[in-house]
Amino acid sequence: MIILIDQDGPLADETARLFEILRERYPADLSRHSGVRTQFTLTDNFPAHLSEAIEEIRRSKGFYYSFPPVAGSVEAVNEMTRLGHRVYICTAPLSHYEHCIPEKYAWIERYLGSDFTMRIVPAKDKTVVRGNILIDDRPEVEGILEPEWEHVLFDASYNRHITHKRRLNWNSWKEVLGL
Ligand SMILES: [Mg+2]
Incomplete structure (x- = not known):
């Protein structure tokens, strides 16, 4: 996947x-x-x-x-990779990208290793990126295309009003995704 x-x-x-x-x-x-x-x-x-x-x-x-890693996230990404899934970091950078983009790369290198910097996909519009699922905390991920992926919510206090999508956190992800 x-x-x-x-x-x-x-x-x-x-x-x-x-x-x-x-x-x-x-x-x-x-x-x-x-x-x-x-x-x-x-x-x-x-x-x-x-x-x-x-x-x-x-x-x-x-x-x-300077962002701290979310507890369990690094372990989950490494476990997904170990299970044979192809994991990409799909991130929408700030329009003021000067520091944002290089620091996003440096952050991924620091916590996930340099190999992972080759799997970063910066995209303001994530609907143009293909994949099976997108794990994202944004309540609605919209763009110019009908997305190919299923948006699975990363559970957060600011997206609980969305009830029609699957949601996960780094304790429940395997169960929610059936992995
Ligand atoms: Mg987000």
């Missing part, structure tokens, strides 16, 4: 890192925050006056490389 895995969300914990930075820089705003990301669009989770600062953080050098 060809398994496409989104990078931010399933593998790299962008949410945790963003909360960490915002707590340091805007402690008063963040002290009133539940600490839960309820919206997929990052800026929608925080007071509007922080939106500009959040966009600046996302574009800044070092941000994408």
Whole structure:
């Protein structure tokens, strides 16, 4: 099976890192925050006056490389590969790609090894990429084509309103995918 895995969300914990930075820089705003990301669009989770600062953080050098790996993700990717599946990292880079793209590659090399950098597919529109399944935390993955893959949700607090798709996490993936 060809398994496409989104990078931010399933593998790299962008949410945790963003909360960490915002707590340091805007402690008063963040002290009133539940600490839960309820919206997929990052800026929608925080007071509007922080939106500009959040966009600046996302574009800044070092941000994408600094994401902690999601617990169990590296082991799951290695296990899928061991089971004979062809795994690709299918990631939509920021339009401000200057730091984002090289740091996404460096992140994959750091946690999954240099061979995996040859299996990164940067795509703003993931519907043009072929595969059997796409594991992605985005509630709806849309584009110009009817996708060939099945979108399996990577379970997150901000996508639970989607009830018509299979969902998994790194404890349940084998069972959900029947592997
Ligand atoms: Mg994602």
